[in-house]
Amino acid sequence: MKPAGLAPAKPIALVVFLENVGHIAGVKLPRVAMAVIDWTTEEYAKLLLKWYGAHRRYDRVIILEDAQATGPQLLATLASIGSTHTVDLLLLAHGHEGKIVGHRGREIVGEETFAALRRLYAGTRENLDLRAVYGLNCYGLSLAWQWLALGVQATNGAVGVNWFPEPSLSVFLRHWLAGEPFSAAVSQSNVIANRWWRRILRAPHAGEHPWITSSRQIVVGACDVTINSRKPAVQ
Numbered sequence: 001m002k003p004a005g006l007a008p009a010k011p012i013a014l015v016v017f018l019e020n021v022g023h024i025a026g027v028k029l030p031r032v033a034m035a036v037i038d039w040t041t042e043e044y045a046k047l048l049l050k051w052y053g054a055h056r057r058y059d060r061v062i063i064l065e066d067a068q069a070t071g072p073q074l075l076a077t078l079a080s081i082g083s084t085h086t087v088d089l090l091l092l093a094h095g096h097e098g099k100i101v102g103h104r105g106r107e108i109v110g111e112e113t114f115a116a117l118r119r120l121y122a123g124t125r126e127n128l129d130l131r132a133v134y135g136l137n138c139y140g141l142s143l144a145w146q147w148l149a150l151g152v153q154a155t156n157g158a159v160g161v162n163w164f165p166e167p168s169l170s171v172f173l174r175h176w177l178a179g180e181p182f183s184a185a186v187s188q189s190n191v192i193a194n195r196w197w198r199r200i201l202r203a204p205h206a207g208e209h210p211w212i213t214s215s216r217q218i219v220v221g222a223c224d225v226t227i228n229s230r231k232p233a234v235q
Contacts, residue, residue, distance in 0.1 A: 009230035011086070012230065013059060013060040013086070013087050014049075014061045015087055017093055018045055018046075020093070048173055058227075060085060071107065075113055082120070087129060088132045093136075095140060096108075098111070098146075121149075125151060133156075135155070135156065136162055139157070140158045144220045153222050153223050154222075154223065156186045157220075159213075164194075164215045166193075172186060172188075176226075179226055182225050194215075197209075
């Protein structure tokens, strides 16, 4: 057996939960418009992943899109890859308190899925090696305890409705995939998003615009990580 210091690094994987639904908070749109928004935003997200080098930096990239953006599929994917890879999760979907909105807005990832993941993690922790979870979902902070209970080292979440998916996503990916710490990448994305939108939005009083307050990102976790934080592979 090789000394621990010489053990090969465990491969890393990125699982992307991708479902826009075509919904804009507070706006009722025709089905055709929703379909266009849904397709455009999802293709844009995939383009960003390629542009910033996610496929080069990760050993595997798995995208759960449209009909695959469900709780059972997320569970099955993490169960199949969680023992062989260290996994980062990217949540590009809408959300409610304690829930992620999946396929067509009708598939909801909630306690049923998280309970199954906790059972998987409690059985043998090597079965589920989650490292970081980055989410654009609304009320993402309400899921923080769920991720931490699954061994996630760092995660983020909006305190309320997240009105600023961009430039948040592109800035985060640029910094994270360049090797910066998770907390720094999230902070920088939030700072730049606020800077952009303050130029557009007018606060109703002397304080911040409610959208900026609602979209504030909080980072929680046991420790900070980078994309280069690797665990030794099991020998």
